[in-house]
């Protein structure tokens with residue numbers, strides 16, 4: 267369905283056209299009538315589905331710009347998502363008088379307070395910690411909030427914000443609409459939904475926890491000491507647009523950056539230990555294409571939308587299937603093709619088996635397939651001679667089933 271078939275105000279349609287949004291994504295089509303009608307919503311949806319605009323469009327429509335008060339409240343788990351959400355609202359609202367604003371930790375609170383006190387804000391996007399600070403400071407009034415959105419609710423709870431969220435929601439004393447979006451529905455999310463939503467409409471746009479078909483999954487069984495050389499060789503044989511390289515810890519990001527920067531041009535790194543200004547500037551540079559390679563800890567994996575990532579590299583094997591999906595979901599977005607390349611060590615094999623079973627992944631080995639019993643010493647010698655760090659589409663690819 268096209269946006270032009272909805273009864274949207276001309277100024278919003280104009281903004282959507284400018285953004286290149288013509289067709290609604292499935293989540294937008296499914297949720298628009300519910301959100302517009304004012305009903306509570308509990309939606310199972312993943313990042314990359316277009317859920318930000320799904321909320322932002324009807325929310326902007328509902329806001330009365332003549333009323334100088336916060337009318338929409340959006341809670342997100344990380345600062346990066348906060349800025350990304352804010353940027354999407356800003357674009358959709360660019361042709362209207364609706365003013366969004368984002369508050370998150372790591373940014374000067376005095377500036378945020380001044381903005382909230384002196385200027386109009388109609389939609390507030392926030393991370394829970396900073397929002398609670400501002401609530402304690404008596405800066406905010408939720409008396410006019412019509413709609414509250416809990417985005418990436420499973421991630422919000424994973425970082426331990428359950429009490430925070432319940433406290434924030436308890437500060438909206440009057441009847442209002444609440445929308446909850448989550449990629450998974452564990453018991454604590456069900457409880458949160460039960461506590462915060464009134465007679466919600468349930469929508470699920472995740473049929474199976476399978477990996478998207480737009481991503482090809484490559485794996486390399488490597489000794490840790492070989493990883494550096496193997497990664498450089500793999501990337502040299504690929505047509506690369508932008509590459510995100512994930513490590514499991516901050517110090518690993520630092521170490522890898524120091525060792526690999528001489529081999530890869532236009533590279534930077536990002537993790538939660540960097541000050542907010544630095545993180546924001548790196549994200550801007552990566553989005554605008556000034557950086558080709560970004561080494562990151564999982565802060566960058568949570569819901570961030572980098573549309574030109576052609577390759578995601580798991581330098582460290584992900585903790586579980588969910589983390590693998592979050593990381594690799596940074597590529598192959600909105601109909602584009604993407605490649606995931608994961609290093610597997612001997613120690614990772616049990617997790618690897620679990621991953622391909624649970625996510626229904628057909629792995630393609632670059633080099634030796636450690637699960638293939640027919641990997642004779644002769645095969646291994648041949649593989650070594652071929653030094654094949656290029657994926658081999660026909661007979662060379664080994665699929666593990």
Ligand code: AMP
Nearest residue numbers: 287289290291313314315316317318571
């Ligand atoms: P999200 O799931 O909200 O992070 O959105 C993922 C990506 O889809 C973002 O780059 C959006 O700009 C893009 N997007 C959202 N809705 C549409 C649409 N209807 N048409 C084209 N792109 C869209």
